[in-house]
Amino acid sequence: MASRMQQGQPLFILAEGTQRTRGQNAQDSNIRAGRAVASAVRTTLGPRGMDKMLVDSSGEVVITNDGATILNEMDIEHPAAQMIVEVAETQEDEVGDGTTTAAVLTGELLAKAENLLEDDIHPTVIVEGYTEAARLAQEAIDGQVLDVDLDDDLLVKVAESSMTGKGTGDVTADTLAGHVVRAVRMVHDDERFDRDDVDVHTRTGASSSATELVEGVIIDKEPVNDEMPRSVEDATVAVVDVKLDVRKAEADTEYNITSVDQLTAALDAEENELRSYATSLKEAGVDVVFCTKSISDRVASYLAKEGILAFKSVKKSDARRLAHATGAKRLGSLTDIDSDDFGHADSVSIEKYGEDELTFVEGGAASKSVTLLLRGGTEHVVDELERAINDAIDVTVAAIDKGGVVPGAGCTEIAIADHIRSEAAGIEGRKQLAAEAFADAVEALPRTLAENVGMDPIDALVDLRARFENEGRAGVVATGQFGEIADPVEHGILDPAAVKREAVESATEAATMILRIDDVIAAE
Secondary structure: OHHHHHOOOOOOOOOOOOEEEEHHHHHHHHHHHHHHHHHHHHOOOOOOOOOEEEEOOOOOEEEEOOHHHHHHHOOOOOHHHHHHHHHHHHHHHHOOOOHHHHHHHHHHHHHHHHHHHHOOOOHHHHHHHHHHHHHHHHHHHHHHOOOOOOOHHHHHHHHHHHHOOOOOOHHHHHHHHHHHHHHHHHHOOOOOOOHHHEEEEEEEOOOHHHOEEEOEEEEOOOOOOOOOOOEEEEEEEEEEOOOEOOOOOOOOOOOOOOOHHHHHHHHHHHHHHHHHHHHHHHHOOOOEEEEOOOEOHHHHHHHHHOOOEEEOOOOHHHHHHHHHHHOOOEEOOOOOOOHHHOEEEEEEEEEEEOOEEEEEEEEEOOOOOEEEEEEEOOHHHHHHHHHHHHHHHHHHHHHHHOOOEEEOOOHHHHHHHHHHHHHHOOOOOOHHHHHHHHHHHHHHHHHHHHHHOOOOHHHHHHHHHHHHHHHOOOEEEOOOOOOEEEOOOOOOOEEEHHHHHHHHHHHHHHHHHHHOOOEEEEOO
């Protein structure tokens, strides 16, 4: 090896076919990839953002303007671009909304960093400046938190702001937001909030205005026998994880039957075993059975004769919600059962929706579980509505639990940029340029909002700065044909502070991580 190196022959340490990009080329490639992904969702931002149609290799179509969904559905291969997807996923997991904001901000931070790199500012200096600016941004967000009581009317505005522009329609957004707030209030208390207590169930065949809030659990199941009752009031509920059928031996066995009496005895034993399931449940006072496994036709017939309503092959997630809502225990056997093993519901009923039937379990005794039954004309409509409702639920909880609300419509972003610029003079050296670039990147968000509502983005940004300077609060409000610059609080446009905090934090982390990369080694 030493001999070869002395002779000037190349020494290969990477596998054949490995591609390596270094220095400025690596930085340029990563920045372009990140910017491209961010630009893909830019036009979806705001109340008048446009939708994207995504078609996968099998022909499945998704129509949405939800940033996290768009980025997840896109077939992205570039590793730096994947980091933008992770930003959206983190935003979705932590606060449930603001994914497009986080992605666009990441792209803008990379774009501003590209200009700084061209001016020979070292990536480490940019990273340090961005980190300092992000700290100042968090201060600005804290300063924008409104000193108001989080009553139901205000939370409805928060939920409605989250859903506006997501296919819900302006007419029904207020109604849907009211359902969301009532659902959260029913299950939320000072000690805990279990997201599983609020379920979302979709069903096509009506407009979104037909959406209803059900105080209970909905499962997509029909009774195992047509002779069973369709409705049970004041129901005792059993949730079982055992197969209601003839038991099978664990080992392979053979039985020699030599007479008709032996055959009759075997059949009678089998029949008695099947009948005993229904008898045991009836004697225990059970009215409704939810079984996660199979129920044989003969057992179903016996249950029907006893007047017991039964459902088989219930999903484990549904069984968990049913047990939680009614106070029932998950039973692995029907021997030695007593009243403490069962739950209670005010009513269990089956209702028909088109050609399908849904089972409603309402008024659970153990806890407050609620279900939003979403309606829509097509599958694409209800899918997008479901995404919007889930976001609205998450932002409502974030507003209650994670630090209040701030003005929306780009107002908080203008405040962030203004605060960073006012404090930038105290930042040493070239990091000051990076901090000012961070402020410019944040202002791209209200500029994009203005562009998406039909306003001139430059004029709108100038007006925003002037109104903020003079009045202390201004945003891009989508009123009339092209929108206007106005006070977002007066128009009921509010966002959870946690959404802004998370967007700044995750976007800064992703951008600085990409900027630190100067060598990309890709295997074949």
